[in-house]
Amino acid sequence: MIRFAPIFPVLALLGFLSLPSQALASDDAAGGDYQKAVAGLASDNRQTIIESLDAIARLGDPRALPALDALQDRRLKYDAKGRALIVAKDERAAVDAVTGENYAGPLDALSDPPVNNLVRQHISAVLSSLALRSPDPEQRLAAARELADRPVESAREGLGKALAAETDGRVKSLLEQTLAQIDLKSPDKAARLAAIRAIGRSGNSDFLPALRQVADRQNKSDPLNADGEITEAATRAIASLERRDLVVRAARDLFFGASLGSVLLLAALGLAITFGLMGVINMAHGEMLMIGAYVAYVVQEFFSSHFPNYADWYLPAAIPLAFATAAVVGMLLERTIIRHLYGRPLETLLATWGISLCLIQTVRLIFGAQNVEVRNPAWLSGGFEVVRGLTLTYNRIGIIVFVVFVVVLTWLLLNRTPLGLSIRAVTQARSTASAMGIFTSKVDMWTFGLGSGIAGLGGVALTQVGNVGPELGQSYIVDSFMVVVLGGVGKLAGTIFGALGLGFINKFLEPFSGAVLGKIIVLVLVVVFIQKRPQGIFALKGRTAD
Amino acid sequence: MKKTLPLIARILAVLIATLSLAGQALAQDTIKVGILHSLSGTMAISETSLKDMALMAIDEINASGGLLGKKIEPVVVDPASNWPLFAEKARELLTKQKVAVVFGCWTSVSRKSVLPVFEELNGLLFYPVQYEGEECSYNVFYTGAAPNQQAIPAVEYLMSADGGGAKRFVLLGTDYVYPRTTNKILRAFLHSKGVDDADIMETYTPFGHSDYQTIVSDVKKFAAGKRTAVISTINGDSNVPFYKELANQGIKAQDIPVVAFSVGEEELRGIDTKPLVGHLAAWNYFMSMNTPENKAFIAKWQAYVKKNNLPGGAARVTNDPMEATYIGVMMWAQAVRQAGTTNVDAVRQAVAGQSFKAPSGYDIVMDTKNHHLHKPVVIGEVRDNGQFDIVWKTAGPIRAEAWSPYIPDSAKKTADWTYPWVCGNCEKAKY
Numbered sequence: 001m002i003r004f005a006p007i008f009p010v011l012a013l014l015g016f017l018s019l020p021s022q023a024l025a026s027d028d029a030a031g032g033d034y035q036k037a038v039a040g041l042a043s044d045n046r047q048t049i050i051e052s053l054d055a056i057a058r059l060g061d062p063r064a065l066p067a068l069d070a071l072q073d074r075r076l077k078y079d080a081k082g083r084a085l086i087v088a089k090d091e092r093a094a095v096d097a098v099t100g101e102n103y104a105g106p107l108d109a110l111s112d113p114p115v116n117n118l119v120r121q122h123i124s125a126v127l128s129s130l131a132l133r134s135p136d137p138e139q140r141l142a143a144a145r146e147l148a149d150r151p152v153e154s155a156r157e158g159l160g161k162a163l164a165a166e167t168d169g170r171v172k173s174l175l176e177q178t179l180a181q182i183d184l185k186s187p188d189k190a191a192r193l194a195a196i197r198a199i200g201r202s203g204n205s206d207f208l209p210a211l212r213q214v215a216d217r218q219n220k221s222d223p224l225n226a227d228g229e230i231t232e233a234a235t236r237a238i239a240s241l242e243r244r245d246l247v248v249r250a251a252r253d254l255f256f257g258a259s260l261g262s263v264l265l266l267a268a269l270g271l272a273i274t275f276g277l278m279g280v281i282n283m284a285h286g287e288m289l290m291i292g293a294y295v296a297y298v299v300q301e302f303f304s305s306h307f308p309n310y311a312d313w314y315l316p317a318a319i320p321l322a323f324a325t326a327a328v329v330g331m332l333l334e335r336t337i338i339r340h341l342y343g344r345p346l347e348t349l350l351a352t353w354g355i356s357l358c359l360i361q362t363v364r365l366i367f368g369a370q371n372v373e374v375r376n377p378a379w380l381s382g383g384f385e386v387v388r389g390l391t392l393t394y395n396r397i398g399i400i401v402f403v404v405f406v407v408v409l410t411w412l413l414l415n416r417t418p419l420g421l422s423i424r425a426v427t428q429a430r431s432t433a434s435a436m437g438i439f440t441s442k443v444d445m446w447t448f449g450l451g452s453g454i455a456g457l458g459g460v461a462l463t464q465v466g467n468v469g470p471e472l473g474q475s476y477i478v479d480s481f482m483v484v485v486l487g488g489v490g491k492l493a494g495t496i497f498g499a500l501g502l503g504f505i506n507k508f509l510e511p512f513s514g515a516v517l518g519k520i521i522v523l524v525l526v527v528v529f530i531q532k533r534p535q536g537i538f539a540l541k542g543r544t545a546d
Numbered sequence: 547m548k549k550t551l552p553l554i555a556r557i558l559a560v561l562i563a564t565l566s567l568a569g570q571a572l573a574q575d576t577i578k579v580g581i582l583h584s585l586s587g588t589m590a591i592s593e594t595s596l597k598d599m600a601l602m603a604i605d606e607i608n609a610s611g612g613l614l615g616k617k618i619e620p621v622v623v624d625p626a627s628n629w630p631l632f633a634e635k636a637r638e639l640l641t642k643q644k645v646a647v648v649f650g651c652w653t654s655v656s657r658k659s660v661l662p663v664f665e666e667l668n669g670l671l672f673y674p675v676q677y678e679g680e681e682c683s684y685n686v687f688y689t690g691a692a693p694n695q696q697a698i699p700a701v702e703y704l705m706s707a708d709g710g711g712a713k714r715f716v717l718l719g720t721d722y723v724y725p726r727t728t729n730k731i732l733r734a735f736l737h738s739k740g741v742d743d744a745d746i747m748e749t750y751t752p753f754g755h756s757d758y759q760t761i762v763s764d765v766k767k768f769a770a771g772k773r774t775a776v777i778s779t780i781n782g783d784s785n786v787p788f789y790k791e792l793a794n795q796g797i798k799a800q801d802i803p804v805v806a807f808s809v810g811e812e813e814l815r816g817i818d819t820k821p822l823v824g825h826l827a828a829w830n831y832f833m834s835m836n837t838p839e840n841k842a843f844i845a846k847w848q849a850y851v852k853k854n855n856l857p858g859g860a861a862r863v864t865n866d867p868m869e870a871t872y873i874g875v876m877m878w879a880q881a882v883r884q885a886g887t888t889n890v891d892a893v894r895q896a897v898a899g900q901s902f903k904a905p906s907g908y909d910i911v912m913d914t915k916n917h918h919l920h921k922p923v924v925i926g927e928v929r930d931n932g933q934f935d936i937v938w939k940t941a942g943p944i945r946a947e948a949w950s951p952y953i954p955d956s957a958k959k960t961a962d963w964t965y966p967w968v969c970g971n972c973e974k975a976k977y
Contacts, residue, residue, distance in 0.1 A: 046708060116927060116937040117824055118710050120800040150801065206770035256759040263757070368857045369590045371783075371816040376790070381820075383794045389767065393794035396759070466756045467786045467817070471588060475754045475783075510760045515751040516721045 034059055035098050038067050042076050042084035042097065042113050049113055053122040057129055060158070065130060067097040072123050077110035079103070085110060125150065129158060137168040144174035148181075156182050177202045184210055193233055200237030204388040205245035211238050248389045253507050259396040261503025262403040263465060265496060267476040268483035269406060270455025272495035274330075276484050277427045278447055280338055281345050283353040285480060286473020287360060288452045291329055292322035292459020293468045294363060297372045312377040315460065322456040329359075330452020334445050342444075356473065364470045371469035380464055395464045402461050407496060410454060414492065423447045427490070486526055488536025497537050502526075576619035577612075577888055579604065580639035582650025582660070587627025591782070592867070593652045595812055596674060597622060599868040600649045602850040603875035613882050621645055629659045636660040640669045646888035647672065647878055649871060654678060654724050661686070670890045672874035675867045676807060676829075678727035682948040682961035682970035685890075687897055688918045689870040689877075691830050692946035693731050697777070699923040700805045700828035701732060703938050704775040705739065709925075710803060712775035714745040716765050718788075721750040725779035728807070732777060734952035745772065755784050758791040766795060769802050776804040785809055789821040799824025799927070811863040814932040822928045829866040830906065830921040832934045837907030843872070844905075863932070869905050873919065876902050877912060898963070908943050916961040917970075918946030 033055065040052030049071075056064045070076035070086040076097065077085050084097035087107060094103040094110070113119075124146060131143035147159070156179070163175045176198050183195035184207075196214065199207045215234035267289060274282040299318040304311045333355060341348045376395055383393035414420040425433040426443045434440045462472065479502075487498025502522065509518040530536070581600050583593035604618045612618060621643045625632040632651065639645045640663065647670045651657045654677050664671050664685040671683075676691040703709040717732060719725025729748055736746060747768050749761055765776060780788055785806070792804065805826040811833045814822070833844065844864055851862045881896035882888055897912055904910040911920045920943035926934025948961035949971070961970045966977040 114937065116708070116935075117800045117803050117826075118708060120824065121710070124800065206767070209771035252763060253760075256757075256763075259759065260757050369586075369594060370858065371591065371786075373816050373818050375818045375820070381794065383796065385796070389763075391763070391795045393759075393791070395790070395794060465787055465790065467783045469591070469783070469816075471783075475756070506757075507760060511764070514749060515755060515761065519752050 034061050034063065038064055038098050039082075039084050041067055041071055042078035042082075044078075044111070044114065046114050046116065046119060049115070049119055050122050053119070053126050057126045060130065060133070062130055062133070065127075068123060068127055068130075070097070071113070071115065072120065072127070074112065074115065077112055079105060079110055121150070132158075132162050137171065140166070140168060140171045141174070144171045144178070148174045148178045173202075177204065181207070181210070184214060189227060189230065192230060196230070196233045196237050200233075200240050202388075203241065203244045205241050205248065206388060208238065208241055208245070211241070245389065248387055249511075251386075252390050253511070254504075255390070255392060255396075257504035257507035258500065259400055259503070260507055261500035262396075262400045263462070264479055264483050264502055265403050265499035266399065266406065266458035266461045268458075268480040268495055268499055269403075269410065270326075270451045270453070270458060271480045272484050272487070272492055273410075273451030273454065274448055275481070276489050276491070276495065277423065278444065278451070279345075279427075279489075280342075280448070281349045281352065282451075283349060283477065284333065284356040284359060285451075285455055286475075286477035287356045288326045288330060288455035288473070289459040289462060289476055290359070290363065290470065290473040291326045292456030293374070293463045293472055294367065294372070294459075295322040295325050295456065296460045296463045297367075297374050297468055300374055312379065315377060315380075318460050319457060322460045323453040324456075326456025326459070327449040327453030330455075331445050331449035333452075334448035338448065339441065339444060360470045360473075367470070369470060371467045374463040374468045376464055398464065399461050402457075406454060406457050407492075410450075410492065413450065419443075419446060423450070482523075482526060485530065486536055488538035491536075491538040494536055494538035501537070576617045577614070577882075578619050578621055578643055578645040580636075580643065580645035580648035580650065581620055581622045582625060582632065582635055582639065582648050583622075583652065584627040584656075585622075585624040588782070589627040589652055589656075592812060595862075595865070595868055596649075596652070596871045598850075598854075598856060599847070599864075599871045600875055602847060603872050605850065606846070607875070607879050613879055614886065614888070618879075625656070629653075629655050632656040633659045633663050636663045636669070636671075637667070640664070640667045646670070646882075646890070647893070649674070649874055651675070652867070655722075657686075668890055670878075670894060672871075672878060674870035674874055678724045679731075679946075679948055679950055680727060680953075680956055682916055682918075682963075684894075684917075684963060684970060686917060687874065687877075687912065688946070688948075689874040690867060691921055691923075692918055692948060693728055693950055694947045695830060695921050695923055695944050696807055696828050697728050697732055698735055699940060699944070700807070700826070700925060701735065701777065703828075703925050704777075704803065704805060704826075708938065710773055710775065710800075712773045712803075713741070714769065714772040714774040715741065715747070716768060716774065716776040717746065717748040717779075718761065718765075718776055719750055719779035720755070720781035720784060721752055722781070725750065725781070728779055729777075731950045731952045734950075738952065751780070751784060753781065753784075756787040758784075758788045762788070762791045762795050762797065765802065766797060774802050776802060778804050778806040779808065780806070781808060782813070785813065786817050789825070790818075793821030799826075805925070809928075810865040810867075811932060811934070812865045812868075814928065815858075815861060815863060819928060819930050819932050823930050825928050826925055826937075827928065827934060828923060828925050830923060831864075831866045831869040831904070832924055832926050832936060833864045834926070834933045834936060835906055835924070837905070839903055839907050840905040842905075843869070864905075870919075873902055873904050873910055910943060913945060915964050915967075916946060916948050917963060918948060919943075920945050 037052045037055035037059065040048050043049050066086055067076060067084065075087040075089070077087055079085060085094040085103050086097050087094045091107065094107060095101065096103060128143035128146040131139050134140055159175060159179055163172065163179065166172045166175060180195040180198035183191045184199065186192045186195065196211070199211060211234050215231050215238060270288055271282060271285045274280050274285060296315065296318040299321055300314040303314040303317070337351055337355065338348065341351055380395045380398050383391045385391045414423060422438050422443045425438055426440050430440055483498045483502060484495055486502065487494030505525065506518060506522055509521055513521060581597050583597040584590050585594055585597060601620055604620050607613060608617050621639060623635045623639060625635045636648065639648055649672045651660060651673050652675050657673055660671065661683055663669070665683060669685055671686045672689055673686055674689045676696050679692040704712040715736060717729040719729060733746060733748070751761070768774065803826055805828055807828060809827050810829060847864050851859065856862060877897060877900045878893065880900050880902065881893050885892040885896040899912060899914045901909050901911045906922060908922050913920060922943050923940045924936055925938040926936050929935055949956040949959040951957045958973045959971050960967060963970065966975040968976050
């Protein structure tokens, strides 16, 4: 409807406003209120702060924005005289929040107002109601989203006006939803009916409990509950929301299952090579994951000390390094210890378990027993809401993409390179391959290195979902073996199916059985399956199967 | 005959002389004190600091002249996060090393495993970690919090207007004894406050669980409609995946606050604190407490870390169980001075009623009856620097309830080691 030139942002803001025009005209009275409200933000009393925030929300004065921002970032402080001061971001200077004058006193003598979650709740409500008047539709959208999540009844009037003035469709529908949430309890029949319909259209199943209350004929406290039209509309809205909810839940479990499956697959893929193809019962596999994770940590530290501007991009650099480091460690182990134990599964098991303990202790000596901090880069934090009730988180999406990349890479390596050909030849028919002139012991080394390297890649990915500590590998080793055995030893495709299958089953069971029982059921299912089909999902065919 | 008598006398004299010499040698000897904390295995992360703190406290006592004119000699053993090994090491400390007292244990299962040993050999254990209660041994002094000194005040805060006025609660924990018992108590407490079962969601995860997608999305759904808070008894390593998932799915502390009972300064060291900011923890002590005693305590600790070149260096922090360890060592030393001996029975009598000006700034008193400390409850919000902003605290120290009045069976029990009860779990006085 109205387009504002950027030169008049303040006017534009005020144009949107529910702000009463006399607030501008009689600057004295409003100014007094405003000053009192801003000064009250830096108080030692939580109640005063909240009252001041509400006052600012009523005034709708964008001049309060810097003070509000400062309060949220813990930069709003007060001095011995109770003056509210905004401390600059670099913590070198401060200005008076009301007058804007520079503050000369020492900064470390200032006190913090007692901000807690309750205060922050009010801050975000005020900030978004102010942002709703911004000329930038993106800012308005963000604000509307915020308000839709936390509707405040006192904002009813302002919201109505903002909705009337709104031009952006997305913002409009969000505002309608917010209004509907408030109007659902309205004593006015028409308003409530409209609210019920709007909620039915919104497809947001979060409203189900509130709608059920409205549809409840037994509830005598509210006279409108007896109204046939209202209950009918509510029942219809509930039915439509429930149908939608079912679909959303299925989609949600599908995504969660895929992401859990991907984590399992990343953890197990390296083992599918060292144990699956080579037959080494590799108890040190978990430690290869751990090495990969620590490489990610070291690279992150290196980036934040040397290239702080690119600190968020440490992950791409960590990927090849983790592969290389884990592969080298794996090849060293193979050359020095494991190759002497081929064909002796029991000794291999003990030896690799010993190696795993040594590796854990080594890492503990170098990095300490404490977990280390691997940050999610900004581009892997958060998520986006596809529809209400289904949030896809970026770190999980990242892992799904990464696992596809690793699987493709492994497949190409095994099926499209000369090394892959030798690996397949040696693992399938060692003596024949040897007779054909393949240097089998060298191929063993490369294979073990490849498996370890892929485990290292898995380790990098695991840093994005869990802890990084010396014991990281221990928590994945059982799951890894389960995936490989379930999928069928010796088959890459089996490992993929095994991991994804376990992921889906786990996630579809969890809503019904809970996590603890779910895990037990999955284990029982795996045991039964292996009993019935010891060779796993995908069996090797022919003479190699024995 | 005539000759033999002086001979016997002579032998006797020699014997007496050697005995008294030996006695003197003993007198010049040290007082041995056992430290029973895992220095390897999964619990090493938490327990190593307690060992360091106990050693610091012993250093401090030795530097100021020791106890009863003797130096204290710490005997450090490593039960390696292995519960049966805890019992073995405890036995070794009491029978072989003959220590006067043991400071140790973290998990409830390790405490339960050493309990029979201490009771059989009449040893003395100071246990420094918050726990689920429902226990009161003659041979243990509990310097950590009982549920009414941590969990219940935290829930009261969440229900208060200041804490957000939560009406709905998610009880989320790792599947073992501490979360199960705590949640049983909390559920009964919530019932007593008029919260329906429909407004309580109780969920457990296996140890080491790292996939919180479904749970977080369920919590989000459950929270629609009413103010909701999560009470987390998630153990150790599972916390990071949980908070990460929470943040990634867009849940903010101001919408659904999570209060945790086992996330402290030490646990926040070494994790990305961003997703945790604003969430709550309930303890009896925070490193950020602004008291002169705490400043002195932290300065002592940092000096000790520097002097002994402990791993972690300047990044080392203090936390609640460390404060409880410190109070335990100091109280034991006070009791030994008062009793004039390290004899377990005498010291036990003397520990009851001891008072100590703790780093939290309060005069912490050992209850005269139930072997637990009176402690203040403090609630803090996580800051991005791994410290806590204190948002609420009790007016003063609270007496511990070893047996929860919210569990019907234990409500009948009394822990009172004075006459006429002389019992840790009786329904009637013994005498």
